[in-house]
Amino acid sequence: MALNSEEKLDVCMDFVVHREILDSINENALSDDVVNELAEFFKVFGDAARLRILHALSMAEMCVCDLCEFLGMNQSAVSHQLKVLRQSRLIKYRREGRNVYYSLDDEHIQQIFEVGLKHIMEK
Amino acid sequence: MALNSEEKLDVCMDFVVHREILDSINENALSDDVVNELAEFFKVFGDAARLRILHALSMAEMCVCDLCEFLGMNQSAVSHQLKVLRQSRLIKYRREGRNVYYSLDDEHIQQIFEVGLKHIMEK
DNA sequence: TCAAAATATGAATATATGTTCATATGTTGA
DNA sequence: TCAACATATGAACATATATTCATATTTTGA
Incomplete structure (x- = not known):
């Protein structure tokens, strides 16, 4: 298990540094x-x-149709992306009549955005 | 520009909700x-x-050969990933003789890990 | 109960991404 | 100057991902 510096490794040509x-x-x-x-x-x-969906949902609960209009994407593409977000447990939904309303389901999303924005702003 | 609720949209079949x-x-x-x-x-x-590289570099500066051994990946694959990380300005490097030493170049990386870990731990 | 609306989903396609292979570049010690 | 090492990189290939298309499911109002 424990290698010492004398032993060969196949990863590099010679010794581990x-x-x-x-x-x-x-x-x-x-x-x-x-x-x-x-x-x-x-x-x-x-x-x-997905970022735009998450950012929008951080401001308001929205139905799929709202999101299609906001994103300028067709309904199928939006639904597929919502599925990804649901499966990562980042969003939740509730049905109200024919509409399904989506909202955030993770209180860290705001922080994620903040850290990301800090990075792209500072560099 | 400003649509009102009476206008048709092509995104959904009927009206925006x-x-x-x-x-x-x-x-x-x-x-x-x-x-x-x-x-x-x-x-x-x-x-x-890339996550493993970033996490390793958060603990110590490492040369490419070290990283190959740590990751169990071949040198070319590691170099390609280092290039991605360099281009995103997440890591920096210095040459010392034949070796190139990589280290983190963004103080937000720790925070990113923390938020991500919180998410996967809580869900 | 039926047609239409809102949403979901499987399959196909197009595109992006990661790894490998071969080779190039830069550095050192002899 | 040359051989060997450490690293970088372009091209090819394999895999993953996003979008589209067609269609299924759920719900409502007539």
Whole structure:
């Protein structure tokens, strides 16, 4: 298990450069499960249409038809994106007659936007 | 420009359901530029390998070879991912002899991780 | 009960993204 | 100057993702 700096590795051509650093980083590494869940979570924010939906819903509950008009996208595309957001548990919905009203279901979304905006503003 | 609730729209089959809400949301909508930049920014976090790189670099400066070993990925794949992170200005590098050392270049990365972790832990 | 509206969804297609392979570039020590 | 190492990168390929199209489901009002 524990390699020392004398052992060969197949990753690079020669020796690993900093064994001590690697050991300490491996100790504190996130589990595969956590990393994969995190990636899935952020992936959802990596699409302009979904961001616009989330941002709109942070201001008001909206039905699908409202969102189609706001986004300028057809109903099917919007519904597909809403499904992605639902499955990531970022939004929730309620039915009222023929309409389905969507709203945010995560109090961190605002923070996510803030951090992202800080990054793009400062750079 | 300003539609009232009597006018037809091609997005849905009939009338927009909530004109007032749409108007106020349109007023506060993010610009296309900002939304696209935000999406590009979050897209970078939407990959497990890049998350692991960022998380590792939050603990220590590392050379490419270290990262290959840590990730169990080949050198080319790692370099390609480092390029993505560089271009998003999330990491910086310095050369020291034959090695190139990478480190974080954005003080918001920690916060991004925290918010993401909160989400996956709570749900 | 039936037609029309609002929404959801599967399949197909187009596009974006990640990895690999081969090779180029930059650096060092002999 | 040259060989070997560390890293970067273009092209090809495989996979993932977004959108469209057609159609299914749910609900309401007549």
